[in-house]
Amino acid sequence: MSVREEAEELACLDVLGLLDPTERAAWEMPPDSAEAIRTLRRELNESACQLAWLAPASEPPARLRARVLAAVSPARETAL
Amino acid sequence: MPHRSGTLTFPDPIDPAQAQQDLALLQRTARGDRAAFAGLYDRFSRPLFATALRILGDAREAEDVVHDVFITLWQRSVEFSEDRGTPFSWAVTMTRNRAIDRVRQRRRRAEILAEAPPNDLGYDEGGGGSADSGGTLDTQERAGAVRRALATLPHDQQKAVELAFFSGLTQQEIAENLRQPLGTVKARIRRGLLKLRDVLIGKPAP
Numbered sequence: 001m002s003v004r005e006e007a008e009e010l011a012c013l014d015v016l017g018l019l020d021p022t023e024r025a026a027w028e029m030p031p032d033s034a035e036a037i038r039t040l041r042r043e044l045n046e047s048a049c050q051l052a053w054l055a056p057a058s059e060p061p062a063r064l065r066a067r068v069l070a071a072v073s074p075a076r077e078t079a080l
Numbered sequence: 081m082p083h084r085s086g087t088l089t090f091p092d093p094i095d096p097a098q099a100q101q102d103l104a105l106l107q108r109t110a111r112g113d114r115a116a117f118a119g120l121y122d123r124f125s126r127p128l129f130a131t132a133l134r135i136l137g138d139a140r141e142a143e144d145v146v147h148d149v150f151i152t153l154w155q156r157s158v159e160f161s162e163d164r165g166t167p168f169s170w171a172v173t174m175t176r177n178r179a180i181d182r183v184r185q186r187r188r189r190a191e192i193l194a195e196a197p198p199n200d201l202g203y204d205e206g207g208g209g210s211a212d213s214g215g216t217l218d219t220q221e222r223a224g225a226v227r228r229a230l231a232t233l234p235h236d237q238q239k240a241v242e243l244a245f246f247s248g249l250t251q252q253e254i255a256e257n258l259r260q261p262l263g264t265v266k267a268r269i270r271r272g273l274l275k276l277r278d279v280l281i282g283k284p285a286p
Contacts, residue, residue: 009270016244016269017177018251042165047277049165049172051245053223054230055130064129064143068121068150072114 007037015045102167110157117154124168125150126219128175134246135179145182149174176245183248229279237272244269 001009010027013019019027102123108116128149132142149171160170230238243254255262 005270008274009266012270012273013251013266015273017180018244018254018269020250042163043277043281044273045165045173046169047280048241048245048273049169050222050226050276050280051230051242052127052131052172052175053219053226054242055127055134055246057126057219057223058130058133058139058142060125060129060146061139061143064147065118065121065125068147069114069118071147071151072117072154 008040011037011041011044015041015048099166099168103162106153106157106160106167109154110160117150120153120167121150124171127222128171131172131246132175132179135176135248136182141182142179145175145178148178180248226280229276232279233272233275237268237275240265240268241272241276 010019010023014024014027102120105116105120105123109120125146129142129146132145133139136142136145152174153167153171160167164170165173230241233241240254240258243249243257247254247257249257251262251266255265258265260268
């Protein structure tokens with residue numbers, strides 16, 4: 001596997017939360033490739049997050065909206 | 081704006097106009113605008129709840145996760161940086177991480193109690209929750225676009241990427257679940273996610 005492929009693999013595993021702490025700590029890119037890896041990682045993360053649309057459509061219960069909005073109401077916010 | 085990938089044309093699942101609207105709502109939320117926060121809830125709650133439910137297989141737990149994510153969005157919206165991604169990916173990442181943490185805690189508790197591990201290790205095709213008739217038109221369109229993008233991947237890559245996103249399994253557990261060597265699974269995830277990026281963002285492979 002090339003250095004580039006290895007970096008791509010680590011970026012893919014990282015955005016999916018599959019790197020263990022040791023692998024994550026060992027993942028140090030040469031400074032001249034850091035920006036490219038950041039861009040790659042961001043693109044991969046945006047793409048992976050679109051998979052959320054594949055979860056079977058489920059309507060959140062109406063009480064959840066009320067619960068969330070009540071939690072940030074002026075009266076409750078000080079308790080957060 | 082639609083873009084082409086090979087001979088196919090896709091709508092843009094990552095729609096820059098939508099992302100800008102999300103960003104505007106998040107920025108207003110950071111200034112304490114509750115109406116903007118309610119707008120973010122209305123735009124994000126369906127995919128976030130569906131994702132949490134798919135990972136957890138428990139509607140009540142999914143509800144708690146999504147509640148906590150929105151409270152975090154409210155409290156930390158001022159810290160959001162566009163450099164790290166879009167508001168949607170921030171919210172999805174938080175939801176997924178929290179749901180997976182719960183799955184892993186659940187499994188640790190089960191191990192401690194010496195119970196048999198679940199057969200599907202958290203990977204539930206059916207979602208286990210209160211599936212509706214398919215969601216709003218926007219939800220259906222975006223889901224269809226992502227599904228078509230995923231369908232451009234070879235089946236083994238689709239399966240590896242979906243399992244990695246929704247299961248909460250470790251690399252090794254994914255390999256065991258798919259009965260493939262770890263290196264093969266990592267390569268499938270790499271190729272699959274890169275291809276998905278190319279299709280969804282319209283970025284040609286160099």
